[in-house]
Amino acid sequence: MNHDVVLGLPGLPVDILLHMLVYLDAYDLVRARKVCNTLRRVIDSSEELLYAIDLKYFHTIPSPLPDSVLPIAIRRKLLRQRETAWQKAEYSQKDHIPLPYPAIWPQWSCGILGIIPPGEIRFVQFPLSAGDRTGTTMCRQWSHKIASGKTAGYNYSLMQDLLVLLTRAPPGENHQYEISFRSLSKDKFHPDAASAVVKIPDAQENLERLDLKGVMIFGDYYGVFCKNVRSNGAEVDVLQVWNWKVKDWYRVKLFDPEDGTMHFRLILNDRLLVVNSIGHISLYSLVNSSDAIQLTAKFSLPSLPSTSTFQHIYFTGIQDHDYPLSNTPLCSSWFHGSACNRLIAISIDINVEGRSSHPCTLYAEQNRFLELESTYTNLYGKGNQDSRALPWSTWGPGHTRFFSTGLSFCDYNHCCYGLRTAELISEKFGALQPRQLCIRDFNPHRVRHYKAGDGTKWHERLVEGDPPDADLQSLFLEPIGGLPYLEIITQERFLARAIHMDESRVMLSLTSERHLFTGEVEVLYFG
Helix, strand or coil: CCCCCCCCHHHCCHHHHHHHHCCCCHHHHHHHHCCCHHHHHHHHCCHHHHHHHHHHHCCEEECCCCCCCCCHHHHHHHHHHHHHHHHHCCCCEEEEEECCCCECCCEEECCEEEECCCCEEEEEECCCCCCCCECCECCEEEEEECCCCCEEEEEEEHHHCEEEEEEECCCCCCCCEEEEEEECCCCCECCCCCCCEEEECCHHHCEECCEEEEEEEECCEEEEEEEEEEECCEEEEEEEEEECCCCCCEEEEEECHHHCEEEEEEECCCEEEEEECCCEEEEEECCCCCCECEEEEEEECCCCCCCEEEEEEEEECCCCCCCCCCCCCCCCCCEEECCCCCEEEEEEEEEECCEECCCEEEEEEHHHHHHCHHHHHHHHCCCCCCCCCECHHHHCCCCEEEEECCCCCCCCCEEEECCEEEEEECCCCCCCCCEEEEEEECCHHHHHHHHHCCCCCCCCEEECCCCCCHHHHCCCCCCCCCCCEEEEEEEEEECCCEEEECCCEEEEEEECCCCCEEEEEEEEECC
């Protein structure tokens, strides 16, 4: 008698199967569920495996909070409750939070508002949820003392507990600005900063008269963009980038002013994007070069009629989603949008026959730029100043989406976080009036899921194909197409001009014509 027994995979004990399955990523787990009923039942019985699938499906990562705080089953329930609330556009509670004074130079990042009253930078951290209170305190507030009239700019990263101050140098110094890397939660220099203060311009760079146009912090990098800079007797535009954790790590890129370079954005994988008035988005690498910022790909925006020009192009909605592995003093959320893919928001103002058109916002998939980097090299070789740009028809339609913004280039009625956007919409442009809230989800997993079924059980509607706004399409010579998304619009209307969002909140605020925040902030909590 043959006593040899060969056990197939379904015949293994459940605990052994679970031990094997935890090594699979979310996509492999989804495929494993389709192999047989046994594997499907084993996976569906494990909250840990289902939680891993949900995180990937919703393009979400858990925050660096201690795992022991809440069981996985509770965290998964919270994640799904939050997503359901967004999909139904049903907030659990609305708070009206007064501001102690008008907010000058307002900045938002991950639920923290930064403002500059005289002599200080004040930060206001809004409650994570409607029930998140400490006694009767609605918001946590703290401040950093600064010299009045010296601050030229500031940025902060909640997830790295980092505040970057750009201040004007004292009289008599041979540099123009000083960059300080400080702790956001405590008024002291950041312990991970390689240098507490960086002086710019460096004397060795031969740069003079910096006209500051943009600053940004993302992960380990801090960038400063200046226009109309004197360099060895010539006028140039300059982008400077530092790795604030590595001593003497510095990169610089000089641009010809005739290119009309306007703005930059640091993104994933040690890359950055630069836009110019020619209508090009250029991708640069910060690695594989000893001292330069290397062009790796170039992309065209849709072409314009001969009587039109790009007047302004700026990246908006910039938030640092690059997370440390350990806990941070100010991190209080269970989830955050994944940095692996997200929407990049670009505000565009087009001059048509000598007059400004209605501004528009372009949302583009970050991964699209990164995926086409090697394609660009295969087609055009190593990038340089004179390299061709990848045509819009090759990369744009199907991976981007245009929306009209409003009458004012500074009317902040669009915002995005991860792969989700929010917009205040109205039937007509004009004076400030109550507007509906439109929530759009560009998550490709959910779009494919919707299209695979009949959509009858969904609260949102699917939008795909060409944009319905004929006036917007008329600005361009090429079809602008459209990245598909799911959309839901509230019946309720909100009286606000500025809108911001993060993983679980929408923050609405009134602004004056001078773009100062006034009165109060209205916070909508989802999930």
